Amino acid sequence: MTVRLSGSTHADATQLYLSMKLEETSQLTRLQACLHDIKTWMTCNFLMLNSDKTEVIVVGPKHLRKSLSDDIAVMDGIALASSTTVKNLGVIFDQDMSFHSHAKQISRTAFFHLRNIAKIRHILSQNDAEKLVHAFVTSRLDYCNSLLSGCPNSLLNILQLLQNAAARVLTKTRKRDHISPILATLHWLPVKFRIEFKILLLTYKAINGQAPSYLKELIVPYCPTRTLRSQNAGLLMVPKVSKSRTGVRAFSYQAPLLWNHLPVFVREADTVSTFKSRLKTFLFDKLVAHR
DSSP states (O other): OEEEEOBTTOSSOEEEEOOOOTTOGGGHHHHHHHHHHHHHHHHHTTOOBOGGGOEEEOOSOHHHHHHHHHHTSEETTEEOEEOSEEEETTEEEETTOOOHHHHHHHHHHHHHHHHHHHHHGGGSOHHHHHHHHIIIIIHHHHTTGGGGTTOOHHHHHHHHHHHHHHHHHHHTOOTTSOHHHHHHHHTOOOHHHHHHHHHHHHHHHHHTTOSOHHHHTTOOBOOOSSOOGGGGTTOBOOOOOOTTSGGGGSHHHHHHHHHTTSOHHHHTOSSHHHHHHHHHHHHHHHHHHHO
């Protein structure tokens, strides 16, 4: 469950997160106490909690959301407006963690800019057109795209259509021309592989101490119970999760799963730049093999 609070004199919102099991609703008292402390601190510092901008989102089984939302409708005298989506650092989270609303928002915004770029494409140089497309389209495709790992193809197709359109505008290609050679010419990985690239880059950095500790804590080196050749192969432990649940989309699952499928020469890259170069080559070869 996520509760988002914002003070009327601050541009940034204060966010509270509480994770609990179905039978642990008594933990809501912790949330109540935290809200009370925030109100007290703001009062002591001559600030006011903006109740009109205070909202709550309950993430969990659909049949339990309503009852839990009712339980937290009012806390410590604060009316908490229940929302189906909330925005955090530009990413739209929904109650199912499907990111469908987020993908639709990216598509709407980027297509708006892409249409404007298309109108002036004939007077732009190739270099200037690339800068505009990267600034207004591909930057949105890549922003926090690791959150989309494991999402269904139906969602990724929304973003893939956007990338295809951007490639056509940039290369002045007709709609009926096959898109794969166009993406290859631009050296653009499709959306699904761009997401894999981001996950694997974060994994490499976490293994080599170049990522935040909270990411490093989510990956565990593979240690076989008996002596095997794989014990020195730099593999990671893939946790057991229910394939029918959202756990398969977690970084703790996707990171080792993708990492273990990398060739040894990619995993053993000695610098980030070398790893990125080898990884991109591997993903392009993988893409060709899948066609």
